[in-house]
Amino acid sequence: MVWVLVCWRGRSEIYLLCGSGLGFGDYKMPAKVIAADCTGCELCVDECPEEAITMVDEIAVVNADKCNDCGDCVDVCASDAIVVK
Numbered sequence: 001m002v003w004v005l006v007c008w009r010g011r012s013e014i015y016l017l018c019g020s021g022l023g024f025g026d027y028k029m030p031a032k033v034i035a036a037d038c039t040g041c042e043l044c045v046d047e048c049p050e051e052a053i054t055m056v057d058e059i060a061v062v063n064a065d066k067c068n069d070c071g072d073c074v075d076v077c078a079s080d081a082i083v084v085k
């Protein structure tokens with residue numbers, strides 16, 4: 001068996017490659033905010049389909065329990081302040 005790390009559009013997922021192909025699904029990694037780069041624009045808050053992002057002291061904060069790893073917040077952030085990996 002071989003572990004495979006796939007990175008695409010700022011997202012990363014880990015797959016387990018076994019004899020029958022990719023198996024065991026993927027392993028979700030919640031979005032993380034780089035606080036130093038966040039301008040507090042709140043675009044990600046409006047974009048998140050899971051309502052997983054709130055603002056704390058004008059910085060976006062992701063609730064990892066709600067995040068589904070969709071990457072929508074990464075796409076909308078003009079400051080590249082969110083990563084999913």
Ligand code: SF4
Pocket residue numbers: 033037038039040041042043044045059060076077078079080081082
């Ligand atoms: S979209 Fe980016 S800059 Fe704007 S609040 Fe979210 S993380 Fe911060």
Ligand code: SF4
Pocket residue numbers: 030031047048049050051052053062066067068069070071072073074084
């Ligand atoms: S990756 Fe998707 S679900 Fe997670 S915080 Fe960003 S927009 Fe919300």
